[in-house]
Amino acid sequence: MNTHYQFHFDDESYTANSAAKRALQLKDEINRASKLYYIDNTPELNDAEWDARMQELLKLEADFPELITADSPTQRVGAPPAEGFEEVVHPIPMLSLGNVFDEDGLRAWHKRALDFLELENAPMVCELKIDGLALAITYRNGVMERATTRGDGERGEDVTANVRTIKSVPLKLDSIKHSVPPLVEFRGEVFLPNSLFDQLNADRHAEGLTEYVNPRNAASGSLRQLDSSETAKRPLDIFVYALGYVEGIKEPSSHWNALETIKSWGGKTNPWTRKAATTEDAMKAINEAFMIRESIDYGIDGVVIKIDSIPLQKRLGAVGRDPRWAIAYKFPAEKAETTLKAIHVNVGRTGALTPWAELEPVMVGGVTVERATLHNKDEITRKDFREGDRVVVQRAGDVIPQVVSVSSKNKRSGDSTPYKFPNTCPSCGSNPTSSDGEATTRCINVSCPAQFERLLEHYASRGAIDIEGFGERVAQDLTRLGFVSTISDIYKLHERREELLKIDKMGETRIDNLLDAINASRQQPLSRLLFALGISGIGSESASWLSRRFRTLTGVRNATIEELIKIDGIGSIVANNIVNYFNVAKNLQLVDELIELGINPIDNRPESSTTHPANGLIFVVTGKLETMSRSEANNRIKSLGGKATGSVTGKTHYLVAGTNTGAKFDKAQRLGVQIINEMEFIAFMDEGTVPIQTE
Ligand SMILES: [Zn+2]
Missing domain, CATH: 3.40.50.10190 (BRCT domain)
Known part of the structure; x- marks a missing residue:
């Protein structure tokens, strides 16, 4: 057979049958070339050769649209803009990881696992902890079917069209070495290489767009583009780190073997992976990773250590959301010195008066920091932070940058005075209080405008009810102009369209987009609504547990402390917060109004463990x-x-x-x-x- 490439552009003589054959051949050649280029780093075709094949395939698919399949490399260019992202429930929850920060912490974790198993030792595998976004990719009969973000661990967003554009994600698995099961899920971390991040920001700057704060943020923004052809332009990459849900094969006996199998199927795994027989070995690997982190082209914030044996992983299980069989060893936070220009106080959603520092911009761990938290009033007094001081700023991974101390090299001028914390709320002017045992100073005025604006902003935010275009400014305008004074007012805005049009800075298109977005958000599940209400201590994960347990808003409202603390992961403080929240007349009225307005989602997800016959015994x-x-x-x-x-x-x-x-x-x-x-x-x-x- 002639393996040299031949152009078929002018060949009009294709029949449906011969076209299908040729398309199949082209798809295989291009997919193979992509794998060699993007995954194995050993290019086989030059750009022109690759392009010629791609052009021919595009032409064939234009003539015979039935040839466009999910695994066709032409599908990597992106699909037409989507309306939004559909929510997908993960077949197995995507767990989070507990953290340790030193060798003692690592040893203690390993010992707990060994004690649990009553074993002398359990070998481990160490992997780089990539600072990206976790993703689940499902392959049915070897063809990529769906990609889902981690979301709250139980459900994420369907970002298939976008992930299809990532060149290192195989659209079709390779079954040469290991047969591919009917259903297999890859779990991986999507990231944007550091070198390309700078380029992306330079381009955005040139186009007058907001620059991304860090590569992780840019990766997240790129993955959540509604227009996947936009994602296709971003050079996202992935490392697959585990198998998720699998059907039809015997699971590998060890994590190491699972990674080997993933690799043989064409998945891109991280080349830096180390076996560790003991915690001493693991520490060696961690130190090595710490040394190489400056020389690799993506951000890592630590090392993930996993018990290698999969049967042992199963026996160990999880505590709440943290698996007992894996832990993240976090690298020490990065620090830098700069000048504290001014101290400001922000009023939070729950009335907390939080001081923050306006800083002379400084690079900390690859990110420019201009603002950092000062925690609370006591912290400022204890550390005697003053405006004009040289201070030490640190940031670790995702955590908000913080001012840790006054620099040892700080010199104060004669007119430097200790900072005086305001004795009135900067928003409403009422007197704040500090309750016993709590370092936070709070404005307790239930009608404090700043608090309500923050709540509104939180309610509409992406992780909550997700009303597109409803950000800080909109929340401010709508409250200050008297359109919204309680959350339920959001759902009455459409009746006031004419009045809204009179707000000169908004314009008709923006108003209509906002009203459409509000309408679309009415379908959000109960877990999001519960999170959106902003009950103290309820994050998106605990909201999901509450939703599953109580099913409706009324169910949660009527829950007792005894019922609440039975939920794995909910302690007595949070249980009390929930009950207290629903004891406030204003909140009860809000719930009634929401239900009356049709915002009353029901959680129909199947019961998990509560129906097991051992329940209650x-x-x-x-x-x-x-x-x-x-x-x-x-x-x-x-x-x-x-x-x-x-x-x-x-x-x-x-x-x-x-x-x-x-x-x-x-x-x-x-x-x-x-x-x-x-x-x-x-x-x-x-x-x-x-x-x-x-x-
Ligand atoms: Zn106030």
């Missing part, structure tokens, strides 16, 4: 088990809604007996408590098979 585990440790068994029981206790009483439902049992076994027999063995216990937990009582 009391267990005692005694003796030595073969396949798991006692703490692991107790953990299984708790995760399914049961109660694991240490002593046998008349209320105990089951005694799970291993070998070498003692007094508990005797007591259970005496009290007539049902005794089950390990096999029965596993069947009960895994399959929900309730053990039969045999007398």
